[in-house]
Amino acid sequence: MNTELFTITDKNRDTPAARAAVQRAGNILRAGGLVAFPTETVYGLGGDALNPESSRRIYAAKGRPSDNPLIVHICRWEDLAPIVREIPETAEKLGKAFWPGPLTMILEKSDRVPGETTGGLSTVAVRMPSDQTAISLIREAGGYVAAPSANASGRPSPTLAKYVEEDLGGKIEMILDGGQACIGLESTIVDLTEAVPTILRPGYITKEMLSKVLGEVETDRAILPEGSDIAPKAPGMKYRHYAPKAELTIIAGEEEAVVRRINELAMEAERRGYRSGVIATNATLGRYRATLIKSAGDRAEGAETARELYRILREFDEAEVDVIWSESFADDGIGQAVMNRLLKAAGHRVEKV
Numbered sequence: 001m002n003t004e005l006f007t008i009t010d011k012n013r014d015t016p017a018a019r020a021a022v023q024r025a026g027n028i029l030r031a032g033g034l035v036a037f038p039t040e041t042v043y044g045l046g047g048d049a050l051n052p053e054s055s056r057r058i059y060a061a062k063g064r065p066s067d068n069p070l071i072v073h074i075c076r077w078e079d080l081a082p083i084v085r086e087i088p089e090t091a092e093k094l095g096k097a098f099w100p101g102p103l104t105m106i107l108e109k110s111d112r113v114p115g116e117t118t119g120g121l122s123t124v125a126v127r128m129p130s131d132q133t134a135i136s137l138i139r140e141a142g143g144y145v146a147a148p149s150a151n152a153s154g155r156p157s158p159t160l161a162k163y164v165e166e167d168l169g170g171k172i173e174m175i176l177d178g179g180q181a182c183i184g185l186e187s188t189i190v191d192l193t194e195a196v197p198t199i200l201r202p203g204y205i206t207k208e209m210l211s212k213v214l215g216e217v218e219t220d221r222a223i224l225p226e227g228s229d230i231a232p233k234a235p236g237m238k239y240r241h242y243a244p245k246a247e248l249t250i251i252a253g254e255e256e257a258v259v260r261r262i263n264e265l266a267m268e269a270e271r272r273g274y275r276s277g278v279i280a281t282n283a284t285l286g287r288y289r290a291t292l293i294k295s296a297g298d299r300a301e302g303a304e305t306a307r308e309l310y311r312i313l314r315e316f317d318e319a320e321v322d323v324i325w326s327e328s329f330a331d332d333g334i335g336q337a338v339m340n341r342l343l344k345a346a347g348h349r350v351e352k353v
């Protein structure tokens with residue numbers, strides 16, 4: 001299959017050519033086809049959420065297990081009611097505070113949403129993204145776009161269109177290129193079907209931000225460091241996601257000790273003929289000796305690390321690095337999401353020094 005690629009930026013957004021491209025993309029979705037598109041978190045692989053055949057195609061294109069439910073993307077608040085059994089007060093409050101934006105809510109689904117889209121669950125994940133191109137596409141597609149991250153299953157989520165092309169080129173009808181995703185990590189998922197709203201996946205919208213609006217909020221114990229042997233409530237969180245091909249280990253501790261230990265390990269690996277990689281920060285970048293060294297930004301700037309993390313993991317793959325060591329990052333605010341993804345990429349391998 002030939003995959004059409006079209007770039008939409010703020011400069012050309014209002015031109016007839018860009019409008020026609022989004023319209024074409026919408027028609028592809030209405031006809032049961034697949035279109036990858038930018039969102040503020042990561043690129044999504046879109047299909048018609050109300051068409052079971054489209055959801056099957058999404059799973060096939062990604063190579064994703066079909067018990068892993070998809071997020072339904074909407075572009076207007078009034079489109080929520082038809083796909084859920086009821087709208088609890090908690091959802092109204094969160095919608096007002098954070099939509100459009102990087103927040104996904106889990107609600108009881110209505111009969112309009114096929115089981116293929118929800119991986120057989122009686123609940124549905126819903127998100128209203130803020131990206132302009134995403135919003136226009138959802139509108140053109142008829143209002144309901146199922147979209148997992150647009151990576152091949154097991155690969156880091158794409159933050160650039162070129163990574164979508166690498167993973168899904170030839171398997172889907174179209175890719176809309178909107179440049180680099182500005183957040184870089186997937187949306188926060190909050191389950192509103194429980195007595196106490198529960199975070200199933202941390203993201204840009206933090207627990208503190210949710211608590212300000214809702215009061216008491218819990219975090220699924222399975223996604224906390226001490227709960228790595230419990231089954232998570234978001235089926236997708238159980239897979240070893242976001243994985244680079246190389247073996248990744250996090251080295252945690254005081255900066256001096258971390259730099260010394262990583263250099264020791266990298267030198268040993270190189271001596272044995274392996275290509276080593278290091279995920280550093282701006283402050284430590286010049287202090288490492290390895291085949292490939294990348295900065296994840298300023299240690300104090302969690303947002304920058306969030307934006308760059310998946311790109312860095314993919315660049316290590318491109319450079320065919322065998323082993324990677326990463327510094328550990330502050331886990332407050334967005335840092336919680338950063339560390340959650342980094343720990344998963346590392347298969348929870350952490351060495352404390």
Ligand code: TXA
Binds near residue numbers: 043104106121127
């Ligand atoms: O930022 C995002 O959320 C991106 C963009 C494209 O919107 N999408 C995304 O989708 O990350 P995906 O499919 O890669 O991750 C969806 C996660 C999975 O872990 C899945 O198991 C969980 O959401 N999920 C979906 N529906 C659910 C449900 N009804 N109950 C519990 N977890 C659910």
Ligand code: MG
Binds near residue numbers: 148157
């Ligand atoms: Mg994903």
